[in-house]
Amino acid sequence: MSACLLTLNAGSSSLKFAAYALRAGEPWRLARGQAEGLKSHARFEARLGDEAKQKRTLGDGGPASHRQALDAALAWLGEKMPGLEVAAVGHRVVHGGRFFAGPVVVTDEILQRLRLLEPLAPLHQPHNLAGIEVARQAFPDAVHVACFDTAFHRGHAFAEEAYGLPREMFEAGIRRYGFHGLSYESVMRLLPAMAPTEWNKRVIVAHLGNGASMCAIQGGASVASTMGFTALDGLPMGTRCGQLDPGVLLFLMAQRGMDAASLTQLLYNECGLKGLSGISSDMRELEASDRPEAQEAIAYFVGRIRREMGALAATMRGVDAIVFTGGIGENAWRIREMALEGAEWLGIELDPEANRAGGPVISARHSRVKAFVVKTDEEAAIARHTMEAAGLGARPEPRAKTLAGEFE
Incomplete structure (x- = not known):
């Protein structure tokens, strides 16, 4: 061979x-x-x-x-x-x-x-x-x-990369890095064939899986990401918390005596869909469950997607295409439907039948903003x-x- x-x-x-x-x-x-x-x-x-x-x-x-x-x-x-x-x-x-x-x-x-x-x-x-x-x-x-995974996001503007911390901490490397870059690269390599007039404009890509993040991509380059210093920030994930008020950590340390090791275990392994539902970190199991905790966990996940979608669109002063990828993004049509429900204000109108069929184009023909499903590689x-x-x-x-x- x-x-x-x-x-x-x-x-x-x-x-x-x-x-x-x-x-x-x-x-x-x-x-x-x-x-x-x-x-x-x-x-x-x-x-x-x-x-x-x-x-x-x-x-x-x-x-x-x-x-x-x-x-x-x-x-x-x-x-x-x-x-x-x-x-x-x-x-x-x-x-x-x-x-x-x-x-x-x-x-x-x-x-x-x-x-x-x-x-x-x-x-x-x-x-x-x-x-x-x-x-x-x-x-x-x-x-x-x-x-x-962080390389795709290098070159962000200072306002997208910094935290509101002393400047010397930024210089020491405490800054927003962004993740899932290899997935975003893969999507952007495939998107021109599907969206020849939109791919190099203002694109929001949602990488949804056990790990989840969203990225604003303009002119083919990353300009903002929901993830930050670590892969904990932004969207809730299978077992990770997503965005969290840092005051919660101070409270847990002061009132419950939690140290760095116990906080790490909590934030990385016991939160997200698993923690919210008390059932599973697997979206397939949650969708199949009739327990209210499962539906509440899904609603929280989708709500954060909507919020971040609006924030990323604001960063780019608008949006021309939305892309779903990752295990959930590619396969869970109900999650895509819920995420785009009421998104007409952004110019997105879903084609329900195309969405249930898995795309690759899931927006209605007359939708001003196109929506796609792209299998990441x-x-x-x-x-x-x-x-x-x-x-x-x-x-x-x-x-x-x-x-x-x-x-x-």
Whole structure:
């Protein structure tokens, strides 16, 4: 088998992977798979080319670690693609801080610097870096490339990047970074074919999944994001709180004696849809439930989407297109319908039948603002960045950037 490229994408409760052939300057997908439900009922599925998915439980079908998921992925690839020669491995890394503004080839020094950012993304960064370490051991001769979720948002105006804190804290790196950048890049690569007259104007993209955020994109560039210093801010998520008055944390510390560790556990693992409903972090389970707590959690989630949609439109002085992506954004037609209900003031009128069918265009023909459903492909974005950084001939992604700054 000729040399290929692998991508590894570790989420808070999942691990996605893919293998690509290197053809004519573009990655050509050979196989893909994922392990999901790692915190509850771990399951693994993968497919080679266009073959049917192969599904199996992971371990005993209960919770599983990201390391178990990665071992299962590498074992499956070795079984289905014997003699696999890996030229490069692309890794999703959630937080690049203020130092990493684009893809970078991983060295021991780079890995050490990335570990310093683990406190800023405790749900993801440790798993991202563990994946890099295991893959470097499995493929020591391959080029390993870190691709950052924060890079797409670099270059925001000061007013969009700063908090109302002393200036020296901003200079020290306490600022809004934004996340899900690889997903937004993927959407913006696909959108021109669907929306040739709107894609480079004023676009709001809603990445809705277990992690959720929204982004204002103008002229193809990110200008504002609902997420900030960490991946806790903005929309409520599967188990993360979203926007929160910092006074709540002061109260919990003073009145309940909670320390940093207990607050981290609360905010990252016990809030969001899971905490609001007391049932599940999975939107599919909440939609299927007739319990009022489930419906209240959904209403809160949708209400925050509406609020952020209005805020992002105000930032751009209007909007020309709305895009839904991510696991919920792509598959939950009721959530899209609720989010756009009453949005005529923004110029959006939904086509209910098109929305239930999944799009890709879900706005009515006469709607002034178009609405779309776009399937994100973060793995393809990682693959292109990796080919470029490893010198394998890929065309650069829009707004590709380079390593900037040094650690103090």
